[in-house]
Amino acid sequence: MLFNDADRARIARAITDAEATTSGEIVAIVNTRPHRYTATILATAVLAAFVLPFGAVLAGWTPSALIPDWDVLDAATRERHAIEAYVAVQAGVFVAALALVALLRLDRILTPAPLRRDRVHHAAMIQFRARGLTATQGRTGLLLYVDEPEHVAEVIADEGVFALVCADEWADTIAALIDGIxxxxxxxxxxAAITRAGAVLSRHLPPGPDNVNELPDTLIEL
Known part of the structure; x- marks a missing residue:
């Protein structure tokens, strides 16, 4: 467990304090669930099923290891049985590789880092829309999203913030999130990230006369 009740209270208080200085709305979300990369699992199994039997044939393997009467078969029967044996070996390697990668959770290790970051970004965008950050008055929602298993952080701003704040200004916020994890x-x-984000927002979006709290200040844990 990343957070206890005292931590959650501190984070909620930090959001409340930050939002008191700005018309922006901050939402903090932390994902602790590991991602499963199904495409990587399937691709690895397919690659293994193609490469390993082919490599075995190049190394001198013959179906005689599977078919006891191989040497006495006629040429046509041997050819048919060779194809059948090769397909059977491929199927076995595919199933074995699929089970191995899935059970040992090797899919994350085998997935390139840019693809893992894309998965996190996609998940963050889903949460951004689902949590109402696009429905605030003035479109001033700001999402601080942390993916704990991947050690990736995202800061996503709605259009009212994006139009005023350049991406470089969120560098300290992202660094604080990643360093903390x-x-x-x-x-x-x-x-620390909430405090820094609040400081950025307050410079560009000071609080209005009616600074209504439109979104929950509590930490959202997935």
């Missing part, structure tokens, strides 16, 4: 101080990192 990597150092095992997730709550400290989240509080």
């Amino acid at each position: 990597k150092s095992g101080r997730a709550a400290d990192g989240m509080v």
